[in-house]
Amino acid sequence: MTPFWDMLNRIEQSDVMALLENTSAEKVRPLIGRPRLSEADLALLLSKGATPLLEEMAQQARRITQARFGNAVSLYAPLYVSNKCSGTCPYCGFKKTQKIKRRTLSIDEVEAEGEVLSRSGIQHVLLVTGDCPGKGVEFLCEAARRLKKRFPSVTVEIPPLDEADYRALTECGVDGVTLYQETYDKALYDELHRGSPKDNYMYRLDALSRAGAAGMRKLNLGVLWGLSDWRYDAFRLALHARFLEKNHWRSQILLGMPRLHNVPGDFTIPCKVSDRDFVHIIVTMRLFLHDAGIVVSTREKPGFRDNLLAIGATQFSAGSKTEPGGYSAAERQSGAQFEIDDQRSPKAVEADLARLGYDPVFKDWDRGFIS
Numbered sequence: 001m002t003p004f005w006d007m008l009n010r011i012e013q014s015d016v017m018a019l020l021e022n023t024s025a026e027k028v029r030p031l032i033g034r035p036r037l038s039e040a041d042l043a044l045l046l047s048k049g050a051t052p053l054l055e056e057m058a059q060q061a062r063r064i065t066q067a068r069f070g071n072a073v074s075l076y077a078p079l080y081v082s083n084k085c086s087g088t089c090p091y092c093g094f095k096k097t098q099k100i101k102r103r104t105l106s107i108d109e110v111e112a113e114g115e116v117l118s119r120s121g122i123q124h125v126l127l128v129t130g131d132c133p134g135k136g137v138e139f140l141c142e143a144a145r146r147l148k149k150r151f152p153s154v155t156v157e158i159p160p161l162d163e164a165d166y167r168a169l170t171e172c173g174v175d176g177v178t179l180y181q182e183t184y185d186k187a188l189y190d191e192l193h194r195g196s197p198k199d200n201y202m203y204r205l206d207a208l209s210r211a212g213a214a215g216m217r218k219l220n221l222g223v224l225w226g227l228s229d230w231r232y233d234a235f236r237l238a239l240h241a242r243f244l245e246k247n248h249w250r251s252q253i254l255l256g257m258p259r260l261h262n263v264p265g266d267f268t269i270p271c272k273v274s275d276r277d278f279v280h281i282i283v284t285m286r287l288f289l290h291d292a293g294i295v296v297s298t299r300e301k302p303g304f305r306d307n308l309l310a311i312g313a314t315q316f317s318a319g320s321k322t323e324p325g326g327y328s329a330a331e332r333q334s335g336a337q338f339e340i341d342d343q344r345s346p347k348a349v350e351a352d353l354a355r356l357g358y359d360p361v362f363k364d365w366d367r368g369f370i371s
């Protein structure tokens, strides 16, 4: 068992469900300005009874975000190494049964992609690979070494690793790990990933603790909104973030907010999350976790995404391509993981954010800060 799972199991599920089903706004209102919230408070803020108070919650979330982050918005972009995957995750455009053109970049091609990306102004690159045979830690180390010449910050979104492998990556210059649990509902997770390389829920659940122990400076966790009941997943995600904050205080904790929109045609999103519910999740995360970065990707539409900055978002991807080789090629030559809804270039995002009064930040981290 992982320490976080043990902690989660000490909380009585029926008690949490009762709080999430609360329909009384009066129980929620006194919590909105409270500086430190308990687990029970968190459940009440996520409850149905909190819905009429969303505007008040958003105003408080805005005050906290301003106090902690000012107007700064960090920008980054993903760099996909491969779309070959032995995984069978039904919601993913890279699953092995998906009929797409497959491609895996060589080290030189990764470097070439990095060169094009860096010319767009991006200084934080997120290396992404699915469960791709032959692209293990040594390859990622070499890719990181090459990319560090151009990018002050290199982070990875890759399958979970042992602590020693995370340590090897930090030694090559990788400073952060993004790893989404997809859903904290273990029965659903097992059902969705049966027979897939991703079928070990516990190993995944503990991965960010291993990454933190290995010295990763940024730990980005999340769920795929739309897979399961959002209230209960948000409750467990927030507790996981607080657990990591407490146990890995040297690392910055970030919450990724990937919401399912564009999925393979043979998959139906089981629990679609509306815009209002998505806002409810973000403001609650901000009220519960004052210092966590909140990352909103190009899965969201431009205007909606920009509005989320006012209530808690602090980091955007920009100009993203979700297929390997996407930055260098004039036209798409391989399959993408998902279609993006915000097509703006990094420069266009920068200009829009400046017009709205925010400070777009391309460089928010450099290893030199700590050495």
Ligand code: SF4
Pocket: 085, 086, 087, 088, 089, 092, 093, 094, 095, 096, 129, 130, 131, 198
């Ligand atoms: S989610 Fe990851 S492991 Fe699953 S099919 Fe997609 S790339 Fe592969």
